[in-house]
Amino acid sequence: SQKIEQNSEALNIQEGKTATLTCNYTNYSPAYLQWYRQDPGRGPVFLLLIRENEKEKRKERLKVTFDTTLKQSLFHITASQPADSATYLCALTRQGGKLIFGQGTELSVKP
Amino acid sequence: DGGITQSPKYLFRKEGQNVTLSCEQNLNHDAMYWYRQDPGQGLRLIYYSQIVNDFQKGDIAEGYSVSREKKESFPLTVTSAQKNPTAFYLCASGDSPYVNQPQHFGDGTRLSIL
Numbered sequence: 001s002q003k004i005e006q007n008s009e010a011l012n013i014q015e016g017k018t019a020t021l022t023c024n025y026t027n028y029s030p031a032y033l034q035w036y037r038q039d040p041g042r043g044p045v046f047l048l049l050i051r052e053n054e055k056e057k058r059k060e061r062l063k064v065t066f067d068t069t070l071k072q073s074l075f076h077i078t079a080s081q082p083a084d085s086a087t088y089l090c091a092l093t094r095q096g097g098k099l100i101f102g103q104g105t106e107l108s109v110k111p
Numbered sequence: 112d113g114g115i116t117q118s119p120k121y122l123f124r125k126e127g128q129n130v131t132l133s134c135e136q137n138l139n140h141d142a143m144y145w146y147r148q149d150p151g152q153g154l155r156l157i158y159y160s161q162i163v164n165d166f167q168k169g170d171i172a173e174g175y176s177v178s179r180e181k182k183e184s185f186p187l188t189v190t191s192a193q194k195n196p197t198a199f200y201l202c203a204s205g206d207s208p209y210v211n212q213p214q215h216f217g218d219g220t221r222l223s224i225l
Binding site: 032041042043044045046049051089097099101102103 | 142144153155156201215217
């Protein structure tokens with residue numbers, strides 16, 4: 001069955017450093033991959049979408065890569081800030097607009 | 112402001128009781144989705160609807176039911192057949208049921224058992 005894995009351990013980094021989160025998947029070849037941010041007690045908020053034929057996508061301090069050979073996506077936040085602290089979810093697209101979500105990685109940025 | 116409204120924010124269920132979670136959107140989106148989120152797990156799809164008066168089961172539909180009588184509304188009923196209903200329930204909508212569209216989420220309903 002389709003499976004998607006994110007770093008289960010929380011990621012703690014110092015303000016100003018680059019945070020890198022990993023998303024690995026198996027038994028599937030998605031056309032698109034999406035990243036969301038979720039704050040405690042809130043719903044996820046869409047951040048970025050990348051297509052299978054795009055190697056990299058950027059939005060302000062965010063960068064996403066998509067390696068269909070490795071079946072992996074990396075999500076980078078440069079010049080991280082305490083306000084970036086949240087749980088980040090990756091999601092693979094399925095037919096009919098459905099998504100398969102990873103379990104999320106909690107990021108904590110210390111001042 | 113356009114968005115998705117879920118209510119109530121907290122809900123308690125007694126044994127043998129059915130409860131209904133509300134989800135309303137004013138984004139004029141065709142597609143709507145219900146997910147369940149448990150600690151340490153990803154969101155799991157319960158039901159989804161791509162158009163009014165039509166809906167399909169997701170990955171964990173047993174013990175749940177939905178209706179889609181209006182474009183803006185997609186209520187979820189947690190029936191007494193759902194033996195482990197304690198979870199955070201999230202409703203989402205999408206501009207179309209195609210794979211290249213992001214989903215917009217409400218702020219969830221947390222359901223607990225009394």
